Amino acid sequence: MVTIGAERSAFEAIADPTRRKILDLVRAREMRAGDLAARFTVSRPAIAKHVRVLREAGLLRERREATQRFYTLEPKALESVDRWLAPYRLFWASRLMDLKHVVEEAAKTRTK
Amino acid sequence: MVTIGAERSAFEAIADPTRRKILDLVRAREMRAGDLAARFTVSRPAIAKHVRVLREAGLLRERREATQRFYTLEPKALESVDRWLAPYRLFWASRLMDLKHVVEEAAKTRTK
DNA sequence: GCCTATCGTAACCAAATGGTTACGATAGGC
């Protein structure tokens, strides 16, 4: 298998708050590069670099029309993150069980 | 409000694959610093630094016993990430709806 | 008291990151 261009993990991509905000914007509606840049205080090239990182992580889809570039969220964006996170949700659930157990024991003691 | 020690985001913390693996290990069972280090090829101080990042992000809990240090997963670890991720799950769901619609249209056309 | 085991921290280094300004490519209006 030949990889064209740089690979990059979604985890790295979402580490930066600016990039998370870009994703949040693009999730709502398709946006042009300029529209995105206008939402931030940093320069347009800085945003272009963030967008590149997001594309290399497979999170953004690019559509060109004349000189303009439109960005949309890749349909399965962040599923890899979600998959990794899933066992942690089970962990929280088990923690809640523990709490439930503690509460029930306390109730039993009280009604004894 | 006075911040003791460095603040750090959970998103930065999980950007590194070694740190994600540390979390995965600690989620299963409490581990000593040395136990953790033994699981990786990098040096012990390198692991100590990763552990510090994870603690600063509020993901790890430390317990000391003599000269040993035991680490466990903080009960609510990564909930902030999960909260940020939640709208993306809705996004996937709506994408699935779209797909369902496409499939149903195709079925209708076929049976016409 | 001394040795050993278990650690974090300091100091240092190469590479990656996130920002900037300057420039080039491309398409549309006139």
Add this chain to the structure above:
DNA sequence: GCCTATCGTAACCATTTGGTTACGATAGGC
């Protein structure tokens, strides 16, 4: 043909990151 608008990329820079080796602190065994 020329100007303008919309962009990405190149070159550069300061800071952060992830790794190393060397060292110090602390507690238990004998």
